Amino acid sequence: MRIERLELALLKLPLVHFFETSFSRVHDKTFILVRVAGDGLVGYGECVADQDPYYSSETNDSAWHIIARFIAPRVIGHEFTHPRDLVAALASIRGHNMAKAAVEMAAWDLYARQQGLPLWRALGGVRDRIASGVSVGIQDSVDQLLAAVERELAAGYRRIKIKIKQGWDVGVVEAVRRRFGPVSLMVDANGAYRASDADHLAGLDAFALMMIEQPLDYDDILDHATLQRRLRTPICLDESIKSVNAAREALSLGACRIINIKPGRMGGFTESIRLHDLCAASGIPVWHGGMLESGIGRAANIHLSTLPNFTLPGDIAASKRYFSADLIDPPIEVASDGTIAVPAGPGLGVAIRQDRIDAATVTREVFDVAHA
Ligand code: OSB
Ligand code: MG
Numbered sequence: 001m002r003i004e005r006l007e008l009a010l011l012k013l014p015l016v017h018f019f020e021t022s023f024s025r026v027h028d029k030t031f032i033l034v035r036v037a038g039d040g041l042v043g044y045g046e047c048v049a050d051q052d053p054y055y056s057s058e059t060n061d062s063a064w065h066i067i068a069r070f071i072a073p074r075v076i077g078h079e080f081t082h083p084r085d086l087v088a089a090l091a092s093i094r095g096h097n098m099a100k101a102a103v104e105m106a107a108w109d110l111y112a113r114q115q116g117l118p119l120w121r122a123l124g125g126v127r128d129r130i131a132s133g134v135s136v137g138i139q140d141s142v143d144q145l146l147a148a149v150e151r152e153l154a155a156g157y158r159r160i161k162i163k164i165k166q167g168w169d170v171g172v173v174e175a176v177r178r179r180f181g182p183v184s185l186m187v188d189a190n191g192a193y194r195a196s197d198a199d200h201l202a203g204l205d206a207f208a209l210m211m212i213e214q215p216l217d218y219d220d221i222l223d224h225a226t227l228q229r230r231l232r233t234p235i236c237l238d239e240s241i242k243s244v245n246a247a248r249e250a251l252s253l254g255a256c257r258i259i260n261i262k263p264g265r266m267g268g269f270t271e272s273i274r275l276h277d278l279c280a281a282s283g284i285p286v287w288h289g290g291m292l293e294s295g296i297g298r299a300a301n302i303h304l305s306t307l308p309n310f311t312l313p314g315d316i317a318a319s320k321r322y323f324s325a326d327l328i329d330p331p332i333e334v335a336s337d338g339t340i341a342v343p344a345g346p347g348l349g350v351a352i353r354q355d356r357i358d359a360a361t362v363t364r365e366v367f368d369v370a371h372a
Contacts, residue, residue: 001080001111005037005368006072006103008064011294011360013323019292020138022165022192023054029292029322032060033357034067036075036106043110044348046297047102048264055190055291056098056218056239056265063099064365070096071103072367083107084270097242097267104268105300113347118303120342123269125306129339133159133313134321135188135290138168142175149176158313158338159184159210165192170203177207184313188213191239195223198230210312211236211258221246224255234258238289242266244274251282258312262289263304264297272304280309288314295319295328299348302332306342316340327360329353 012030019026032047049058074089086104093100112122120128134152139145149160162176164187173187186209193201193215201215211234216223218239228235234257241247242265250256259279263272279286288305291297301316318340319331326332328350334340343349 001038001083001107001114002077003036003038003075003080003107003110004077005366006067006076007035007037007364007366008067009033009035009357009364010060010064010362011357012362013294013360015292015322016320016324018137021163021188022138022190024052026050029294030060030362031294032063032067032102033296034102034106036103036110038110039114041110041113043106043108043113044296044352045102045104045106045109046293046300047098048262048291048293048297049098058096058098063096063102066093066096066099067103068365068367071099075103075107076367077369080107083111087268087270098264101264101266101268104270105263108269109300109347116346118342118344118349119300119347120303120306123273123303123307125303125342126308127306128342128344130302130305130310130316130342131158131313132316132334132338132340133157133161133184133287134317135161135315136163138163138165142172145172146175146179149180153180153183155318156334156336156338157317159186161186161188161213161315163187164189170200173204173207173209182208184210186210186213186236188238189215191216191218195226198227201227202231205232209233213260214238214240221250221253221255224250225253228254228256236260238262239265241275244271244278247275247278251278251284257284259284259286260289261286261304261310262291263300264291265289269304273307276307276309285309285311287312288316290315290317292322294323295326295332295350296348296352298332299328299343299350302340302342303348313338325356327353327356
């Protein structure tokens with residue numbers, strides 16, 4: 001495959017409801033959409049970097065800079081036999097996984113379309129429906145949270161994740177359990193706690209949570225290992241796992257019992273598959289995380305979730321939870337049994353609404369062979 005042209009667009013979409021984590025509250029989703037073209041076909045990759053360096057050190061501006069200045073010249077006009085070959089082509093660029101992933105995932109979409117295969121087949125998936133869970137952000141009141149959880153359970157979602165932070169944790173979980181009983185429930189702290197909060201976090205053990213996601217700092221694998229020995233609740237790492245090497249370290253230290261896979265955080269599908277395989281070989285279940293993606297990035301997540309060791313419901317929910325008009329038609333929908341059908345056409349298998357992309361676009365830049 002040969003990528004002749006790469007386009008970047010910065011898009012801004014309003015969220016139907018604000019989304020609050022321990023690190024910020026956002027009202028819109030602003031992200032880079034990558035489109036690659038070659039041999040008469042196109043492929044799309046959604047970059048999961050944000051406006052601010054709060055979830056990770058990358059931002060839209062840093063990703064744009066790295067793609068324009070370092071990734072595009074290494075990709076455009078080069079011959080690749082397989083999208084996994086982009087990993088080696090980009091290996092001299094340290095970090096910037098979200099920037100790399102956006103281009104690598106676009107190359108996978110292009111490759112799958114060239115092969116006439118749905119992306120999940122190209123990735124090595126084994127199922128045509130995936131189990132869906134929801135991530136419920138921090139609300140202004142416990143009553144509002146309970147109303148949100150009630151709505152999501154009624155919609156059929158297979159597990160509920162609640163965002164927590166200091167002052168919005170044990171009491172909130174207790175309220176949810178009291179109201180809804182033994183539903184599949186987990187929490188995500190996005191690194192809000194310190195090692196010295198271990199006794200407080202052990203208070204969550206009373207609520208039979210499926211897991212606690214990323215309780216401690218994003219780069220702190222060692223203290224997660226200590227905390228995991230103290231907790232009955234399994235720890236799941238998200239922010240800490242930006243490479244297969246980090247996962248090897250976490251697993252060998254016992255820092256977690258579950259891993260969340262986000263291809264943007266890992267630098268693309270190829271590295272995500274390596275992580276998936278490592279976890280499978282180590283008896284560690286994985287699930288697919290979410291970054292409030294548009295339907296384009298969400299479709300990519302659905303395809304990756306078809307690999308065999310994705311045995312827990314992912315943070316991949318219906319389009320309408322996020323956007324009133326998604327960038328794909330039809331939008332992603334969740335059946336009453338809490339599953340999502342994997343798009344069946346070639347590549348991502350979703351129809352792109354170019355009119356909605358155009359309406360949401362703030363800036364664009366095109367790179368082609370002449371620029372490489
Ligand atoms: O930690 O999983 C996270 C959203 C933005 C940044 C980080 C996270 C999240 C979510 C939302 O939890 C998942 C979704 O896309 O619904
Ligand atoms: Mg998380």
